[in-house]
Each structure stands twice: as C-alpha cells, then as structure tokens.
Amino acid sequence: MGATERQVRRRRVFHIPGYDPFHPRRYRELYRKEGAAQAEISGYRIGIRPARSDDSFRWVVGAEIEGKAVASQIDVLVWSDIVRDSMAQSIPATYLQLLRTAWVYIASGALRRLMWMRKGPVIAALYPVVFLLVQLLIAIVAGVQVGGVVKALLQGAFGFVGLADYAILRALIFLLQWTAFAAVAVVIIRWFKSIDNRVFAYYLMHDYAFSAQFGGANPPALETRMAAFGDKIAAALTGDVDEVLVVGHSSGAHLAVSVLADLIRAGRVPQNGPALAFLSLGQVVPMVSFLPKAKRLRGDLAYLATSKALTWVDVTAPGDGCCFALCDPVAVSGVGPKGKRWPLVISAAFTQSLTPARWKALRWRFFRLHFQYLCAFDQPKDYDYFQITAGPRLLRDRFAGRAPSRSRIDVPVSKYTSVA
Template identity: 70%
Template sequence: MTDQTTQVKRRRVFHIPGYDPIHPRRYRELYRTESAAQAVISGYEIDVQARSSDKTFGWTVNANIDGADVAARVDVLVWSDIVRDSMAQSIPATYWQLVQTAWIYISTGTLRRLMWMRKGPVIAALYPVGMLLLQLFAAVVIGRVIGGAAQGALLWLGALTGTGLIAEVIGWVAWGPKYLLWAGITIALLRWFKKKDNKLFAYYLMHDYAFSARSYGAIPPALEGRMKEFGDTIAEAFSGNVDEVLVVGHSSGAHLAVSVLADLIREGRVPADGPKLAFLSLGQVVPMVSFLPRARRLRTDLAFLSTQNLLTWVDVTAPGDGCCFALCDPVGVTGVSPPGKHWPLVISAAFTQSLTPARWKALRWRFFRLHFQYLCAFDQPKDYDYFQITAGPVTLQDRYADRPPSKSRIDVAASKYTSVMPL
C-alpha cells in the first residue's frame, strides 16, 4: 500500500479490445465473473455494475482491497461493428484475401523477420492460411470422389443395357452429374466449414491479419475516427475527480492505444499536475503491424511514447500465450528506440507459475482462451493481478516502481522498416 497522498480512491479505466466482432458486453461479463473468482482467491471484495452511456459502453466497479475502498469506471472502445463489416466477405473473397495477405507479409520480408523473435504468433498467423487451404483441398477431393462415384454408377448402368446407342449416350451423359456433384459438394462443404468457424477460427484469424495488412500497416480511416472520439473521452477524464487514468490495450488493441495516447500527449491534453496516466498493454501483437512498410504512424508513436514522463507504460505478456509476441519490447524490436527511451517496462504474467499445474494443464492447448488470460483470474497470482490494477488502491506507477524488466525480454531491432513520420 502506498501512502495516503498517492492512494487511488477513484480511477477511470479505458479498455481498447483487439479485433473482436462480439459486442463489448462480453468484456463486462468477463470482468464480472473473473473478478468475483479472483476476489475469492485473493481475499478482497469487488462488485461490478452495468452502466449505460450514449458515447461508450462500460461498467462501474466498487472494491475493497487491502482495506481501502476504491471506485472505478470502465469505458470500452467500441469498434466491433468495424470488425464485423471487415469480416463480411464471401468465401471466394476470403480466399483472395488469403493470397493478398500472404503476399504482403512474404514479399515485404516481414514474415521472415517476425520469425526471428517468436515462432508462436507466426504459427498463429500461418494457421488460418493452412486451415483454409486444407478445407479447400478436403472439399475439392470429397466432391471429386462423390462425383466420380456417381459417374461410375451411371456407366455401370449403361453397361447393363449392352453396347448399343443407349450405353453410349449414358456414357456421355454421365459426365454431367459428375461435375455438377463435384461443384455442388465442394461449395456445400466450404459453406459448412465457414459455419463451424466459431470452433476453427480460420476465417476469423484470416480477416484479423488481413485487416492491417491490406493497408500495409496504416490505420484504416473508419478506425482512425473511432480512436479520435475515444481519445476525446479519455481527455475529459483528466478534468474529473479521479486519481488515475488507466488505459488498457489488449492484443491488437495495444497498438491502437499507443497511437491514441501519443496523440493526447502531443496535443497537450495530458496535464502534468492532473491524475496519473498509466498504460497497460496486454498480450500485444505490435510487430505484426509495426513491421509493415506503411506503419510509419505507429512507429512514430512507439518512439514518442517510449520517452514520455507523463505516463507509466507496463507491457505484460507471457511465453505461454502463443498468440502474442511474448517479452518482445515493441519499441526495441521495431527498431525505433530513441535516446532517452525508458518505456515500456516489459514483464511476464508467468502463466506456468501464476496458474496451478492443474489449471495450466487444462488451459495449455486452448490457445485463444490463453490469449485472454490477462483479463482473467489466476489461482496462484504473483505480482500481476488485473483486478487489483484496475480496481485496487495502488497506481500502476507505484505497483511496479521497483520491478525490474524480465531477463528474457527481447529488444534487438528486427524490423526491415524503421521509417517514421517527420516531426
């Protein structure tokens, strides 16, 4: 516990989710259920209530942690509609998207450089390519086998009639059903695979990687506008009666948060004598975007934010999360570390230590669930507790003031593209 002058009694939390087509209410329900579980494990009290707003979606939290009462308001950047629109692709369009995205990452050399750091997220990126190609192969082969079987049956019937004109006609006619069945079954199977994507995630991940790749790393205009509006909402929080303004960026939401915060500081909208500003990036995949040739805005914002004294930036990942660039300093690996860089503090959530062996065994192969573990309860937590960070009495700055960075962090420049925007 910090002394009374730095203790948090009121906090504003701004959550920026990753590429997710589901309405943010899922994050409220996740917070409600997982905070209750963590409260039982860690011995504190926490209560979550829904909150409605015309501008954002969120909830309120009242907690008693370490004997201190804390009130927090959580607002979520809503861009699930933009995600859904980007996913509204036909099956042929998705396969064309696969070709385009693979070409962008391979032709620019980005894929090879990403593999220098962590194989896990690269494998995750290749998964939808392999799965979609496997689905196409399976559909074509099964369609051909059934179509060929139908042709064979008709030819057999023709043979029973003898060797006359009827048999010859049937032989020619048999080609039609073969190709009609082949095409029909292939299409039907591809549609079936797409309907099962809530379990396979091939289409979802393909659209995810294509979303940033199609603009070679530049932020799409529709999302840029949404980020500006959310930035305005964050700026308003500094004039309120709060002790800390905490911005949380999860997954691809981490690089969106970098740009939102960089804009706020550059525009002078973060008062030096106001509430503490903190940035918590979780399970980030920043290199997937910052390594692309046109991601100059993001690279500029990374370099800028890494030197700022107006905020505390803690980056939390875990080697057990195969969907993130675990312990990779997003500024360092992008190759834009400027003089005076002191952010982010790169630490590990250490899933294998903060989860009991039984719990880790149950989650180990559930890759997408593990990618959300940062927002969930740990049954034997170490120094990372999402709910104490968002609803506890200690600022992010004080909580990790004496925490050294992970010894396993990777901060060697790996990106081919390091250009930034002119100052």
C-alpha cells in the same frame, strides 16, 4: 502501500479490445465473473454494476482492497461492428484475402523477421492459411471422388457400348459429373465455415487480413472511432480522478499506442492532472509495426517510449502462443530512440501464477490463454488485473523499481523503420 505512494480513490479505465466481433458486454461479464473469483482467492471485495454511456460501453466497479475503498469507471472502445463488417466476406472472398495477406507478409519480408522472435504467434498466423487450404483440398478431393462415381454410374446405366460416341450423351455425363463435384465441394466448404466457432480459421484469417489490408495503416473508420475515444480520455484527464488507466489487449494494444501518442502530442495531458498510465496486455504489435506502411504506428511507438507524461507497463507471457511474449514492441520495431523509458516489459508467468492443475487444463486452449490477462490467477504474483484496475495503488507505484524481464527481446528486428 508505501508512505510516498498516492492512494487512488477514483479511477477512470479505458479498455481497447483487440479484433473481436462480440459486443463489449462480453468484457463486462468476464470482469464480473473473474473479478469475483480473484477477490475470493486474494481476500478482497469487488463488485460491478452497469452504467450508461452514449458512445462507449461502460460499467462501474466498487472495491475494497488493502482496506481502502476505490471507485473505478470502465469504458470500452466499441469497434466490434467494424470487425463484424470486415468479417462479412463470402467464402471465395476469404480465399482471395488469404492470397493477398500471405503476399503482404511474405513479399515484405515481415513473416521471416517475425519468426526470428517468437514462433508461436507466427504459427498462429500461418494456421488459418494452412487450415483453409486443407479445407479446400478436402473439398476438391471429395468432389472429384463423387464426380468419378457419378460418371461411372451413368456410363453403366447407359450400357455405354456405342452410346458413348454420341456427343450429347457425353456432354450430359460431363455436366452431371462436374455438377456433383461442385455440389459436394460447396457442401464441405460451407460445413467447415459453419464450425469456425470451434476452429477459428476464418476468424483469424479476417484478423490478419484486417491488419494487412492497408499495409499496416489503420482503416479510416477505425481512426475516426479512435479519435472519439481519445476525446473521452482527454475529458477524463481534466476530471476529479486520481488515475486514468488505458488498457490495450491483443491488437488493441497498438491502437492504444496511437491514441495516447495523439493525446500527448496535442498537449491534452495536463501536467497537474490525474496520473496517466498505459497497460498493454498480450500485445501483437510486431504483426502491424513490421509492415511497410505502418509509419504512423512506428512513429507513435518511438514517441511514447520517451514520454514523461505516462507510465507504460507491457505484460505478456511465454505461455500465450498468440502474442509476442516479452518482445519489447518499441525496440523490435527498430524505432527505440535515445532516452527510451518505456515500456517496462514483464511476464505474467502463467506457469507460476496458475496452479499446475489449472495450467494443465488451460495449456492447449490457446485462445482462452490469450484472455488470461483479464482473468483470475489462482496463485497470483505481482500481476493482478483487478487490483490494477480497481485497487488503491497507481500503476507507476505498483511496479516502481520492478526490473524488466531478463528474457525480454529488445533488439531491432523490423526491416521497415520509417516513421510518420
């Protein structure tokens, strides 16, 4: 630590996850496992224990890093129930979502502009559309084939010489043929849905549909949950801690932007209080900010970009095909204001911070890589999630003087730039 750096002894961390139907205990267990692995690799000590909270999911971290003891409390925004409710769609409803979501992104021109920046997340967005249509095609073809066999067998069974002239018999054969078609098609479609925990087509379709359903605006239920979580952050900012760190992962990054912008606008960040920091990880902000009605988000991005009330570091990696790697979320959304300070866009550099063997094992596991920011690196560089959330240095001190990535994309791309 430098002589002018403030040591963190107590920290509050507020984690906002992305679109995830699993209970936040998943994040606690991930932190426990990966934190222990990173501590062993990097030579420090870290441990966690559960803690009680009535309106969030919480655990407490004790660490000794760089010879200094630090206590951190981590609260997770619980919105997995909202996600599960949005995923509780019938198969026909999911296909209707597919058509509506595709129309929103194509008709608005957002899809074309998103492809100008990074093809990886756009391919990830198109994947559920293509895969669901392929599933439907397979079901239809198989159903037609089986229906044809049923028709041929019935015609053969009745001899079909002369009898085919009878209207009732023809109607019966037609009914049985198409009953067989429907039965086979339904069985195949349902089988595909039953294995979605391996192919993620339905999950991703619901994810993109959730963002697109209001044209980029947040659903009211989620806004209510965000406001309550903001109250918890505001309370922490008046507490006896050295740093309040907000972490937004994946689509949780754009929710964190709005939560923080609301707090700062409302004057709820005391000037002489704890240092306020924002760490956005694997963000997919353009998937929302490029939509016509994302005026609130674009306004919040522009506001946060000039704020002196916080430090904002945005970490992505080109190896993560599910994020908009090294895309400055403010600039590409077309709302970069004069006097822009944030975010500092840097790379987690998976190909350098993971050993060749580890990178080879993870390279094609796209969804696992999207969570790598929350995991251990076996040859870490300057990004270490556990030192950031449980170490003795403020986020602003850890990355003070750090140059942004030279490969970052910081030109306006979005067609829609109006703000609320």
